[in-house]
Amino acid sequence: MGRPLVTTGLCRQSWFVVLASFLIWLLLICAYYSQYMVSKGVMITLFNHNIFEDNSVGGASSSVVREPNGESKVVFNDQSGALRTKYVYESEEHEKSKKELGRAADDNSTGSNEAQLDANRIMKIPIKEDEIHADTKSDFESESESDMCQGKYIYVHKIPSKFNQDLIEHCNSLSNWTDMCELSSNLGLGPHFPSNERVFSKTGWFATNQFLLEVIFHNRLKQYNCLTNDSSQASAIFVPYYAGLDVSRYLWGSGYKIRDSGSLELVKWLREKPEWKRMWGRDHFMVAGRITWDFRRFTDEDSNWGNKLMLLPESKNMTMLTIESSPWSSNDFAIPYPTYFHPSMDTEVFHWQNKMRRQRRRVLFSFAGGPRPNLHNSIRNDIIDQCKAARRKCKLLECSTGPGKCHKPVYVMKMFQGSVFCLQPPGDSLTRRSMFDSILAGCIPVFFHPGSAYVQYVWHLPQDYTKYSVLISAFDIQNKTVSIESVLSRISGQEIVKMREEVIRLIPSVVYADPSYKLKTHDDAFDISVKGVLKRVDTTRKDMREGKTTSFDFAEKVSWKFNLFGIVEEHEWDPYFEGMDEKAKRREHVKA
Numbered sequence: 001m002g003r004p005l006v007t008t009g010l011c012r013q014s015w016f017v018v019l020a021s022f023l024i025w026l027l028l029i030c031a032y033y034s035q036y037m038v039s040k041g042v043m044i045t046l047f048n049h050n051i052f053e054d055n056s057v058g059g060a061s062s063s064v065v066r067e068p069n070g071e072s073k074v075v076f077n078d079q080s081g082a083l084r085t086k087y088v089y090e091s092e093e094h095e096k097s098k099k100e101l102g103r104a105a106d107d108n109s110t111g112s113n114e115a116q117l118d119a120n121r122i123m124k125i126p127i128k129e130d131e132i133h134a135d136t137k138s139d140f141e142s143e144s145e146s147d148m149c150q151g152k153y154i155y156v157h158k159i160p161s162k163f164n165q166d167l168i169e170h171c172n173s174l175s176n177w178t179d180m181c182e183l184s185s186n187l188g189l190g191p192h193f194p195s196n197e198r199v200f201s202k203t204g205w206f207a208t209n210q211f212l213l214e215v216i217f218h219n220r221l222k223q224y225n226c227l228t229n230d231s232s233q234a235s236a237i238f239v240p241y242y243a244g245l246d247v248s249r250y251l252w253g254s255g256y257k258i259r260d261s262g263s264l265e266l267v268k269w270l271r272e273k274p275e276w277k278r279m280w281g282r283d284h285f286m287v288a289g290r291i292t293w294d295f296r297r298f299t300d301e302d303s304n305w306g307n308k309l310m311l312l313p314e315s316k317n318m319t320m321l322t323i324e325s326s327p328w329s330s331n332d333f334a335i336p337y338p339t340y341f342h343p344s345m346d347t348e349v350f351h352w353q354n355k356m357r358r359q360r361r362r363v364l365f366s367f368a369g370g371p372r373p374n375l376h377n378s379i380r381n382d383i384i385d386q387c388k389a390a391r392r393k394c395k396l397l398e399c400s401t402g403p404g405k406c407h408k409p410v411y412v413m414k415m416f417q418g419s420v421f422c423l424q425p426p427g428d429s430l431t432r433r434s435m436f437d438s439i440l441a442g443c444i445p446v447f448f449h450p451g452s453a454y455v456q457y458v459w460h461l462p463q464d465y466t467k468y469s470v471l472i473s474a475f476d477i478q479n480k481t482v483s484i485e486s487v488l489s490r491i492s493g494q495e496i497v498k499m500r501e502e503v504i505r506l507i508p509s510v511v512y513a514d515p516s517y518k519l520k521t522h523d524d525a526f527d528i529s530v531k532g533v534l535k536r537v538d539t540t541r542k543d544m545r546e547g548k549t550t551s552f553d554f555a556e557k558v559s560w561k562f563n564l565f566g567i568v569e570e571h572e573w574d575p576y577f578e579g580m581d582e583k584a585k586r587r588e589h590v591k592a
Contacts, residue, residue, distance in 0.1 A: 149226035152534060155234035155275070156227065159241060163266055167245045168215065174245055176252065183207065187515040188215030189342050199414045201352055204343045204514065207409065210433045213289035213323055213338050214242045219515035220526040231275045236537045237284045239318070241266050244289035247307050251294065255302045263295075263309040270314060281317035282540050285533045291324035291429050292332055319533050324431040327455050327560035327577055333532065334456035336510045336525045337433040339440050340409050344517035353504050356417070356442030363395045365421040365446065365488055368412050368434060370399035372427060379448060379477045383425050383484070386477075390485045395419065409437075416441035420496060421470065421488050426452055436510050439468075444499050446488070448474040450573045455560040459532035460509050460525060463564065468502040475575070 167174065171181035183190045189206040208216075218240045221227075228234055246262040270276050276284070288295060288309070295309040309315055310332060320332035343349050367387050372378035387394040397415055399406035406412065412434075416422050422438035423446045430451040438445050447453055447469055454465050462468060470491070476482035508522035523531070558568045560577065 149228075151235050151538065152226040153228040153234045154221070154224060154226060154236050154238055154530070155229070155231040156221065156238045156240060157270070157273070157275070159239065159266070159269065163246070163262065164218065164240050164242045167242050173249055175248060178209070180209070180245075183209040184212060184215060187219040188212045189514065193340065193409070196410060199410050199417070200340075201348065201355065204348045204352075205340055206342055208338045208340055208342070210323065210337050211244055211248065211289050213335075213512075214240075214244055214287045215289070216338055216342075216512050216515060217287045217321075217526060217529075218242075220512060221530075223515060223518055224530070235283070236533055237275055239266075239270065239284055239286040241286055242289070243286065243295065243309055247294060247309070248290070251306065256297065256300050256304070256307070259297070259307040260309075263307055263312065263315075267312055267314040279541065279544065281314055282544070283537045284317070285319040285321065285537070286315075287321045287335075289323065291431070292320075292322045292326045292329070293324075293429060295322075296326065319536055321529060321533070323433075324429055325456055327451055328557040330556055330559045330562075333459065333536075333563075334431070335529045336457060336460055336512075337431075337436050339433075339436050339511050340413070341440055341511050342514045343511065343519065344514040346519050346521045349508050349511075349519070349522055353507055356504050356507075357501075359417050359442060361418055361420045361443075363415075363419045364393040365390075365423060365484065366395040366397070366415050366419040366443075367423040367425075368397040368399065368406055368415060369425070369427065369432075370406070375428070377474075377478065379425050379474050380427070382477050382480070383423055383448075386484050387423070393485055393489075412437060413441055416443040419443050420500075421446050423484070424448075424452060425474070431456055439503050439506055439510055442500055442504050442507075444469060444496070444503055446470045446472060446484070448472055448477060449576055451560070451576060455564050455573075457510075458563050459528050461506070462502070468499055468506060 168184050171184050174180040174184075185191060186206060188208075190208045190212070191206065193200055193205040193207060195202065221238060221240075231237065243263065247259055250259045270281065270284070292310060294306045296311055297304050297306045297308045298311070310320055310326075310329070316331055318331065321335050322332055323334065323337045325332040325334040341352065343352070365387075367383055369380060369383075371384060372380045384396065384398065387396045395415055395418070397406050397411060416438050419441075420443070422434070422441070422443040424432055424435045424438065425448045426432075430449055432452070435445050435447075435453060445453070445468070447465075448471070450465075450471065453461060453469065454471075465471065470488065472482060472484060472487055477484075508519070508524055509528055510525055512526050513519050513524045519527075557577075561568055561571055565571070
């Protein structure tokens with residue numbers, strides 16, 4: 001006989017009750033365990049398909065990965081797509097000692113890598129909204145501008161407009177020979193060059209005047225990432241005085257008092273500011289767009305050249321940036337002359353560098369310049385004579401006082417691009433804009449005086465000058481004991497390739513980017529100058545805090561040795577500089 005139906009049904013009912021009770025018991029345990037884990041700050045995900053489920057709070061999302069060592073890695077994703085990673089520990093002791101261990105750099109790559117992890121090791125941590133904000137804030141602040149700008153903040157004085165903007169607005173009065181209104185356009189870059197891809201590239205080229213550096217620099221500074229309106233936060237303070245444009249109106253035919261008037265009024269304005277009294281101007285810096293000798297008139301006589309801006313006590317406390325500095329002064333530093341190239345993006349720099357590498361150079365050496373018959377000890381005539389004597393190995397672009405090819409950038413740059421070496425003798429002063437044009441063209445500069453570059457642009461050029469240039473003694477040229485052609489012909493092809501590559505590598509550091517844009521991978525001449533100023537001011541500030549003197553404890557006439565080599569002992573270049581400081585003090589009226 002079979003079992004009674006009633007008995008079978010009761011059995012089934014019993015099993016159902018047992019099963020239901022088990023499930024209820026299991027759910028109670030799960031609920032209790034879940035509540036316990038929540039109280040500890042951890043909740044296990046029961047499903048492994050949703051590995052990177054986000055907690056989005058205030059534009060930031062978080063996801064957590066369980067590592068084999070028991071740590072839980074929380075990945076915060078802000079609105080910019082940048083990932084921040086923190087490690088969170090399950091126990092309260094570990095929670096107290098939690099610390100940031102790393103960051104993921106790319107959202108996509110991080111996601112793809114994390115997705116490969118075993119789902120059983122994935123954990124999700126519920127965090128209160130204010131806790132997420134606190135964590136992400138502390139993480140983000142490490143990358144914020146406040147941290148990035150630590151020690152880099154610059155405050156710009158709001159000086160009266162008569163010292164800068166009004167000069168640009170009255171540009172017709174700035175020069176008796178040149179249309180400065182046209183040249184001061186485009187934020188000081190001047191008009192765009194017409195398209196000429198054989199010599200220039202498609203974009204980034206302007207007819208830039210060499211004396212508009214202070215305008216270009218000021219406009220570049222307006223794009224600086226670490227400007228501040230709080231002067232007490234600033235590491236350095238900029239004075240946007242267009243000193244070169246100001247004095248250029250009066251250099252010819254005006255008495256010394258009117259030439260000094262703008263400078264004296266400006267320093268009086270500075271002295272009355274609270275920012276000045278903090279370090280008595282030692283954290284201030286200024287850019288003057290003419291050579292230092294235009295601001296170093298040593299006597300109050302109308303017949304003597306320039307004004308005395310850089311000899312004022314206030315100016316001696318500041319860091320003065322010029323296109324040519326005095327080798328015998330400890331507070332002015334030379335920064336590159338403006339060239340014609342002002343890139344707006346890094347690709348323009350890369351393109352130009354590669355173009356200069358491919359350039360065919362058929363001429364051994366070239367010279368663009370004119371004689372200086374009125375300057376004693378000038379070697380210009382000797383240079384020109386040697387170039388003419390070298391026949392096909394030298395190309396000469398002789399400059400006269402009137403308009404000609406020498407005054408048209410397309411001819412100068414074309415000649416430099418076709419030359420292996422470019423001669424750079426002193427002119428009215430030790431430096432020339434032409435040296436930067438030659439570097440821009442990938443042409444190895446040849447100097448005849450260490451004051452033309454080596455003791456000048458100490459922030460922008462390598463201290464080992466043999467890497468990128470040739471030095472031929474001016475004394476040997478004067479004594480006619482050396483042949484330029486012979487010296488350059490003895491340099492091997494392998495050495496030439498190395499030197500040219502170094503010259504091309506220097507291109508970004510001697511050009512000023514378009515003030516309307518920013519380069520991302522290169523430091524241009526502006527960036528390097530600002531870093532040099534900040535470093536110098538920081539050193540001065542530390543010396544003052546430690547009670548040290550902030551002035552040199554040796555004669556300023558050997559400043560060139562200290563700035564370049566860190567020594568004041570005898571040096572092989574001493575003969576080049578002996579007596580030159582006295583000649584500079586007696587500088588006569590010349591048209592610069």
